[in-house]
Amino acid sequence: MSERFDAIVVGAGPAGTAAALTMARGGLNVIVIERGEFPGAKNVFGGVLYRHHFEELIPEWWTRAPLERPIVEQNYWLLNGDGAVKIGHRSRRYLDGKPNNFTAMRAKFDRWFAQQAEEAGALIICETTATELLMEGDRVIGVRTDRDEGDVYAEAVIIADGANSLLTQQLRARPELSPGELSLVVKQTLALPREKIEDRFGLEKDEGATIEILGAPSQGMVGLGFLYTNKDSLSLGLGIMVDDLMATGARPYELLEAMKQHPALRKLLQGAELKEYAAHLIPEGGLRAMPKLAGPGWMICGDAAGMVNAVHREGTNLAAASGRMAGEAVVTMARSGDFTPEGFQAYARAVQASFIQRDLAKYQRLPAFLHEHKELLMGRMPEALNDCLYEWFNVDERPKTEHQRQIAQNIKGMAGGAWGLLRLASRGWRAINE
C-alpha cells in the first residue's frame, strides 16, 4: 500500500525546497524526493545568493544561513592574452543594513534551506531518484522512484529537478533542449587562508568580491569565467555554450587550467589548493526555451523550467521565487479541495506576472545576439579594448593625437568600420531591451 501525499516535490534545490517550505507551512502533507546524499550534496553554482527573494520565504534568513561573504565589490574583467581591462564597483552601500548578496556554498546552503522545510513539516527523502511521472490519462498522479515499493502518489507534483530535467522531457513540455541553449560550467574550489584572500582582493575582514571574466579564456566561444571569494576558499569557474564546445572539441577543464595561468589571475590564485572540482549545466535559452509551466497535476520550477538570467548570474532567486509561487498555488487548491487544471495554471500566470517573466523577456534576444557576434564579442572586442587602454596609458615619443587616432581605429576596426559599430550597438541594445 503506498501512501498518498498532498504534494510531491522532485528535487531539493532552491526551487523544490521553496515549494516544499511554502506548502508545509500551509499545512500540507509534502514529500520531497532528492537524489543526493543530502540536499545540496552535489549541487553546484558559481556562488552568489541574493537576499531579496529568500527573504520573502524566511525573514532575516541571512543572519542564520551558512553563507560565505557579503559582497562589497563586483567587477567585470575583459581579458586578452596578457592584459586585462577592469571595470567594477565597490561600495559599502551593498552592505548597509541588509547586504544585497552573498557568496555561498550550495552543499551547505541547500542543506540548511531544506532543513527549514523539514522543520516546517516536509518529509525529505534523500538518496532517492525520481525515474518517471505516474500518469492517469493526461494527468500526473504521482512519481516513481528507484527504490523498492517506490511509487508515491499526490494531488500535485512539483518538478524542480534542475537544468537537466528528465521529468520535463517525459512531459514533452518543450522540445528537448539543444546544445545552443545550455552552457557547461566547470568549477574549482581552491582553498586559501582568509587573510590572504582579504589581502589579495583588498577586502576588510569578512567582506567579499566577485569578478566576472570575459574574453581570452573562452577562446572565441560564447562563455564567461568567474572568480568569487568565499571565507577561506575561492570559487573559480568557466562556462561555455555546449554547441561551441561540440564544434571546437575544446575541453572545458583545459580551458579553465589555461585561464588560471593568465597574468591577471595567476597571482590571485597562487598557492591556493584545489579542494573540489565540479561541472554543471546552466539552461541559458532564456524565455524562448522555457517549457509550458503547468498542466493537470504538475508544475515546473527553477532551472527545470529554464529560469536563469545569465546576464545577471541570477538563478537561485528565480528558482526560489518560482518554487514559492508553485507552492502557493497548491496551497490555494488544497484549501478549496479542488485540484482542477485551472488551479495549476494559476502558477503559470503568477510567473508571467512576476519579475521572472519580465526579466527573461527583456533579454530574450540576447542568446541569439551573442551567438551571432561571438568572434567579435568574445575575441576582437576584449582585444581592442585592451589595445585602446594600452594606447591611452602608454607614454612614448608619439604625440597624443596619434595615440588617440590609434584608439579610434581600434574601435572601428573591431566592428568593421563606424557603420558596423553603430549597427552592433543598436542590435546589442535591442537584444537586452526586448
Add this chain to the structure above:
Amino acid sequence: MELEYQGIMVWVEQRDGVAKPVSWQLIGQARRMAEKIGAEVYALVQGEQVEHLAREAICYGADRAYLIEHPVLREYRTEPYSVSTLDVIRQVKPEIVLIGATYQGRDLAGAIATHLPTGLTADTTMLDVEPNPSRLLLASRPAFSEKLMATILCKKYKPQMATARPGIFEALPRDDSRTGQIIRVPFDMKEDDIATKVLKFYQDEDRVNLEDAEVIVAGGRGMGGPEGFAALKQLADLLGGVVGASRPCVDEEWISHAHQVGQTGKTVRPKLYIAVGISGAVQHTIGMTGSDVIVAINKDPNAPIFDVAHYGIVGDWQEVVPELIKAVSAGKPAAAATGGASR
C-alpha cells in the same frame, strides 16, 4: 620491593598442538621488555596434550610456562579458555598480559579484560615499557587506517593488557638449551557445562604461508586482472617463493584473501619482496616494510612504493616480468660478482 603484580605473560595460541608464530614473536618482545625492568616472562599454554609447547615456549624465551591440559581445551572456545586463563592470571598476577591479535586472540582478550576488569589495547604494533619504577606498558597502535599512531596507557589497573598484530615483532631464535620451569595448573570443567560446541573446521583450500615465506612476489591493481597473477606465480615458483597481493586484487577476487599483505591482511618480513603494480599505500606498506630487500616494479615513477623500495624498475610489468622470468630461469648472470655485499 615486592610488587603485587609482576612479570609479563604471553598467551600461546595453538591449533592441534602447533603454536601460532605470533606466540613466539610476543615472547620475544616480552623478553626484550622484561630485561628493561628486570621482570620474568611467563607463557600460558592451554590445550589437550600440549606439554611440548610449554617446553617450546621456554626455548623461545619464557622463564616459566603455565600449562593447563584438559580435554575441554582441545579446541579454542571462549568459555573454557577464558575461565582457565582468568584462573592463571588471578593466581600469578602478571603486570602485563600480551595476546596475539588473531581472531581467537581478540576473542579471548576481549572477554578476559572485561572480567578482570582492566584496560585492553587492541592490535598494537609497538610495545615497550617505561623503566622502573613506573613499569608502565607503552602500547602503541595505528589508528584511522594507519594514518596516525597512538600510545595508550593503562595506569590504574593491573594487569595491563594488549593484543599485538602478528608478524610485527621478531621471535628470538629458538634455543633448546634454555631452561625454565613448567608449572601445571589444575583445571576442571565438564564438557556438559559448556554450551558451545565446535562441530567442524574447514581448512582454507588456497593456503599460502606468507608469514614464513622467504620470497614474496606480490601483485597489485596494476596487474589488471587474475591473468597477471599467473606470471607472478611463475616468477615466485622460480624464486622458491609465494604470491602476495594488495587489497584491491582480493576485493576484485583475482586472488584469495589468504594472499593479502597489509593492514587487513598479513604482515610479512621475507628476505625478498617484489611489489608489482602496487602503488604503495600505507595500508599496504605497513605489512611489508620489514622485508630485507624490496623491489618495486611500477610504471608510475612517482608511485610511493618507490619510497620504500631498495631497487626500482619504472616500467610496465607486462614487459618487465616476462624478462625477469627469463633472467631467473637462466640462472646466475654472467656479469654477476658473487654475493657478499650485505644490506
Add this chain to the structure above:
Amino acid sequence: MHIVVCVKQVPDSREIRIDTKTGTLIREGVPSIVNPYDLHGLEAALQLREQHGGRVTVITMGPPMAEKALKETISLGADDAVLVTDRKFGGADTLATSYVLAEAIRKAADTWGPVDLVIAGKQTLDGDTGQVGPGIACRLGLQQLTYVEKIVAVEGRRIRVERRLEDGLEVVETSLPALLTVLKEINTVRRASLPGMIAAARYKPIVWTVADFPDIDVTKIGLKGSPTVVSRSWVPEVRKVDTTYVDGAAELWEALWATDLPERLGWSAEEGA
C-alpha cells in the same frame, strides 16, 4: 526472537586526513556513516526476523547527532532504535562502552521482552578494537561467537554459525541467548525501500540518558570508567630508503646477485634460483 543490534556512528576513516604539522585529525567535511560491519549485523538480524518472526531493536551509544545513524537503521527495517546519550557517557573506552551497552540491552529486555540474540560488528572504523562485542557478552553472561561469516541455522534455543579464522572456517554451535560479531561476508546489506525511507524520516529515536538507568554505577561510565588513556599520538613516518633504479629485468637480476641474497636464499650458480 528479540534481537538487539549494536551500531555505532563513525567518521568515514577512508576520508579522514591528518594535519601532518600538528598530527591531528582533520574531521571537517568527513562524512559520518554507520559503521559498515554494523549494517551487516542489522541485515543479519532482519533476515532472522524474516525467518523466525520477532523484533529487531537497535542500540547506539553516542552523541545526539548519532540519531541520523539510527534513522538509517529504521529505514532498513529495524523496529525501534535507541540512542543512549549523555555527557557523562562521553570519553568511554571499550570497557566503559560495553558496560553502558550491556545496561541498555538489559533495559531493552525490560521494555520489549527477553533478548535472544545480540549482534555487533566485527569492529568499528574508528575504535577499531573488536572488543566491545565480547565485553557485552561477558557482562550479560551471553555465549559469545565472534567473526561470524554465516548463520547456518537457528533451531529451538540453539544457533549454528561459521566463524572465520586466519586459516579456515569453523562451524560452531551454541545456545541462546548469545552474542555474535559479524563480518562483511555474512550478507549483502539491502537498500531501503521507499516506505522504509518515509518511516525513517518520521521516526524519532528513543533517547535514554543516565537518568534512565537508576541503578547504573557512575564510576564505571564515561571517562572515569575507562582504564585506558591515549597519552600521545603522532604521524607515522614513511620509512624512506635510497632506491637504486635499474633499467630492466636483466640488470635487476644482476643487482640482486650482488647482494647477500643468493647466499641467504641458497641460489646456486648453475640452476639459478
